Amino acid sequence: MTGFTPFPAERAAAYRAAGYWAGRPLDDILSAAAAQWADHPAVIDDRTSLTYAELDRRANGAAAGLRALGVEEGQSVLVQLPNSCQFAVALFGLLRAGALPVMCLPGHRDAEISHFLEVSGAVGIIVGSDAGFDYRGMAERLLGRDNALRHVIVDGDPGPHTAWAQLCQGAGPPPQRRVDTSDPAVLLVSGGTTGAPKLIPRTHDDYLYNAIASAKLCGLTAADVYFVALPAGHNFPLACPGLLGAISVGATVVFGRDPSPEAAFAEIARHGVTATALVPALARLWAQACEWEEQRPTSLRLLQVGGAKLAADDARHVRSVLTPGLQQVFGMAEGLLCYTRIDDPAEFLENTQGRPLAEHDELRIVDDEGVAVSEGEPGELLVRGPYTINGYYRAAAENQRSFTPDGFYRSGDTVRRLAGGYLEVTGRIKDVILRGGETVSALDLESHLLTHPAVSAAAAVGLPDPYLGEKICAAIVFRGTPLTLVELNEHLDARGVAVHCRPDMVMPMPALPTTAVGKVDKRTILAQLQP
Known part of the structure; x- marks a missing residue:
């Protein structure tokens, strides 16, 4: 697979011999659970409850529907759904269609989604409908750009696009596919450290181990009920042990909004x-x-x-x-x-x-x-x-x-x-801000801030915060009258920057302090901000 760095052969052989890798596709955990706990509740949200047998059937229907739509084996599809049973159906449906799910987060906007489309070459995007943001509208804006996007699938009012509910009614067994378990199963997204977020390829072998071993260490069993409180596309609530680990032992997963x-x-x-x-x-x-x-x-x-x-x-x-x-x-x-x-x-x-x-x-x-x-x-x-x-x-x-x-x-x-x-x-060591569990690249945010004509120089720093862990402060040298925080964030909103990457406060400065070698001295900025 172009652009994917596999495990070196010698290390891969050692991990197989040691029993870490079972040579099973990632979606096998659902097949095994449906066979053992068919009538046990698998996933629950505020509108739907599915047993393991029902989740298994719906995943098969989604896989058939995706193939019928034209999504081919090996192609990438972005998933930007809220915490819900449909998230689980989409994930397993894509895996069974032989597609490569890209696990986006609800807070991502045009800038990040456009970047993921470019890097992954995704041909489709699955979005939900939310009163707080028009995900379908964002997908429509991206559809006409220079990328491979052809399919917009909407869980809700689809407009002129594909309705997720209708697509999931695909009939028959899931499509046949060839699975090399050393290939990527999913693409997670990084928080960004030195620039735009990166895509993290997790293979069937390594991610299956990640989930199953975590569930064992945590002592999860079929008697447990796991609550997804964080966005489900995050690695933590997805596979540590999260949704996948819970399914591997037949536990019930409750999605919280x-x-x-x-x-x-x-x-x-x-x-x-x-x-x-x-x-x-x-x-x-x-x-x-x-x-x-x-x-x-x-x-x-x-x-x-x-x-x-x-x-x-x-x-x-x-x-x-x-x-x-x-x-x-x-x-x-x-x-x-x-x-x-x-x-x-x-x-x-x-x-x-x-x-x-x-x-x-x-x-x-x-x-x-x-x-x-x-x-x-x-x-x-x-x-x-x-x-x-x-x-x-x-x-x-x-x-x-x-x-x-x-x-x-x-x-x-x-x-x-x-x-x-x-x-x-x-x-x-990396110049990042940990805000509410999200990793924000200071460099990436600074590059967005510098696109405003009123901004001459910018530095993003993290300040301790009892609720967010760290809040984002933008230290800015303005050309003329300083912008307010609202005006600055309106600019970032217009650029499609993720919600969690926007500053919580702005500090106008006559000039940014520098070190002896000419780099921005963020320690001095922090010292000026803290009492």
């Missing part, structure tokens, strides 16, 4: 939810809400928190008021997952971000010169292993920067290795 405590606590009580995943900002909010919400999530036995570092005080508070079953998760859509274990002592649960999932995860912690640091000293984390990618999709230049010659991924995170292989995240 609103992660606020009031709405989420009601869903948890209604369905007897036992497990979910949150980012630290939401975990803190849920814990605080226990002081005023009458309904509390008493059925939770497992609360995963990841996407950013959870402070030790917050971890203790979460364990005391939400559930003692807190699990810290440190990972990346590119691969490596670290988990605290369910039976770990409080010292590890509250002060570390876990240890690697797999015995064959290889970690290096190095200094600025690439030399290994002493045990317990902080350094940049490099990793390779049975479920970590070997290159971004169709991104040769970025791969030169992000991977070592011997195949280690440069995470950009700084960590300390503690006793027993546990890691403590100490910071990051």
Whole structure:
């Protein structure tokens, strides 16, 4: 496959021999679940409930409908659906059609979606209808541009396009396809670190292991009810263990549209939810809400928190008021997952971000010169292993920067290795802002800000925030009268920039401070912003 970097043959053979890779297509987890738990509830949202047998049939119908529409084996299709049963149907339908799903997020707008279309060569896009944003209209704008997009599929009013409900009525068995399980099964999207978001190719072999091994480590069974509180297209609620891991053990998956405590606590009580995943900002909010919400999530036995570092005080508070079953998760859509274990002592649960999932995860912690640091000293984390990618999709230049010659991924995170292989995240090297669980590339945002004629220079920095983790501040040198935050974000909206990438505050400056070598000095900017 052009633009895909496979696992080197020697390492691939070692992972197969060690039992990490089963040689099964990713959608096999649904086939196996439907055979074993046919009448058990599989997926539930606010309008629909499907058993495993029903989900299996609908996925087959979607696959047949996609092929009939003209989506061919090996072609990419963007998926931008809200948390719903239809998300699960679309994912498995695309897999069974032999297509390559590109897992977009609800907050992505024209700029990101156009970029994903260009890089993936996608021939279709599946969108939902939402009163807050016109996804169909966005797809229509992109349809006429210089790309391969031919099919707009809408879950809702399709207008002149294809109705998702009608497409899913395809009859007969799913189309026959040839599956090389070492090929990509899905394309995840990166948060962007040095520019526009990149596409992350996860193979059938590595992603199946990712989901199944995570479910086993978390102790998920068919008796569990997993709540999707974060956007389902994220790696965390998709496969860590998430939707895919839950399906692999026959658990029930409940899709939530609103992660606020009031709405989420009601869903948890209604369905007897036992497990979910949150980012630290939401975990803190849920814990605080226990002081005023009458309904509390008493059925939770497992609360995963990841996407950013959870402070030790917050971890203790979460364990005391939400559930003692807190699990810290440190990972990346590119691969490596670290988990605290369910039976770990409080010292590890509250002060570390876990240890690697797999015995064959290889970690290096190095200094600025690439030399290994002493045990317990902080350094940049490099990793390779049975479920970590070997290159971004169709991104040769970025791969030169992000991977070592011997195949280690440069995470950009700084960590300390503690006793027993546990890691403590100490910071990051890449210029990113972690806002509400989303990774925002400062460079990409700055490039968008500079397109406004009133902006002479711009620097995006992250400020600590008790609710978002970090909020985005745009330090800007204006030409003439400074713009307001509203005016600045209206410009970004017109450019189709994702909602989560827009500044929360703006700080006009006469000039941006620089270092001795002429680079923008963001430490000085932060010092001026913080009391």
